[in-house]
Amino acid sequence: MLRADAVRKSFGANEVLKGISLEIAAGEVVCLIGASGSGKSTFLRCLNLLEQVDDGDIWLDDREITDPRADADAVRREIGIVFQAYNLFPHLSVEQNIMLGPVKAGGQTRDAARGLAHELLGRIGLAEKAGAYPDALSGGQQQRVALVRAIAMQPRILLLDEITSALDPMLVGEVLDVIRDLRRDGMTIVMATHEMSFAQEVADRIVFMADGLVEESGPPEQLFTAPRSPRTAEFLARHRT
Numbered sequence: 113m114l115r116a117d118a119v120r121k122s123f124g125a126n127e128v129l130k131g132i133s134l135e136i137a138a139g140e141v142v143c144l145i146g147a148s149g150s151g152k153s154t155f156l157r158c159l160n161l162l163e164q165v166d167d168g169d170i171w172l173d174d175r176e177i178t179d180p181r182a183d184a185d186a187v188r189r190e191i192g193i194v195f196q197a198y199n200l201f202p203h204l205s206v207e208q209n210i211m212l213g214p215v216k217a218g219g220q221t222r223d224a225a226r227g228l229a230h231e232l233l234g235r236i237g238l239a240e241k242a243g244a245y246p247d248a249l250s251g252g253q254q255q256r257v258a259l260v261r262a263i264a265m266q267p268r269i270l271l272l273d274e275i276t277s278a279l280d281p282m283l284v285g286e287v288l289d290v291i292r293d294l295r296r297d298g299m300t301i302v303m304a305t306h307e308m309s310f311a312q313e314v315a316d317r318i319v320f321m322a323d324g325l326v327e328e329s330g331p332p333e334q335l336f337t338a339p340r341s342p343r344t345a346e347f348l349a350r351h352r353t
């Protein structure tokens with residue numbers, strides 16, 4: 113469904129992605145792991161065109177989305193992204209946050225968008241928060257709303273960038289539960305995470321990035337228990353939970 117081919121990206125003299133190739137199939141959950149600075153966020157940002165690649169290309173089905181003529185807004189409706197923090201607009205209520213995309217970019221009526229917002233909030237147990245403002249929510253609730261806001265656009269692929277890493281450990285579980293539900297519903301997900309046990313549980317495939325390259329990738333059973341690369345083994349030894 114999504115394919116990156118030899119993607120390179122530099123910031124000034126700092127080459128952050130040195131030729132990343134990765135294919136993601138429909139319904140697959142892929143977890144990106146790797147040390148801070150290894151390029152996970154930059155890669156995810158390239159996948160939904162928040163960063164422009166320097167070289168290589170990215171394909172969504174049979175469309176090259178890195179083609180300069182590609183419609184970036186259309187691509188971003190198909191490839192949603194949720195970040196570590198600051199996902200919600202503070203001056204909009206929860207309901208308004210969720211409605212914004214479907215109304216402004218999805219061409220939905222306000223009534224239809226509001227109905228969808230309430231349905232999605234009900235699914236994550238936050239129906240009563242529809243009128244609340246983000247600062248009245250816990251970090252975990254905010255991230256659940258951020259996930260729902262991304263889902264409201266009915267993306268084909270969801271990119272998640274360390275969405276639990278700014279949370280109080282007590283609140284991580286409720287966000288991971290929403291990801292489990294999305295997986296069960298068949299959503300295609302690419303997530304950068306340092307939650308190793310969660311990655312082991314939900315991922316179809318783990319991709320270990322080091323120095324802007326894919327050092328090793330494989331099913332969690334293999335990668336976590338019998339890594340082929342000494343570098344992977346060393347990373348896992350330091351980050352085992």
Ligand SMILES: Nc1ncnc2c1ncn2[C@@H]1O[C@H](COP(=O)(O)OP(=O)(O)O)[C@@H](O)[C@H]1O
Nearest residue numbers: 123126128146147148149150151152153154155
């Ligand atoms: N907008 C930017 N401008 C300059 N350097 C950046 C920018 N974004 C990321 N970098 C650099 O790219 C490298 C990789 O960062 P990042 O993709 O955030 O890694 P990770 O998410 O794996 O921690 C880091 O050295 C970081 O400083």
Ligand SMILES: [Mg+2]
Nearest residue numbers: 152153274304
């Ligand atoms: Mg990052």
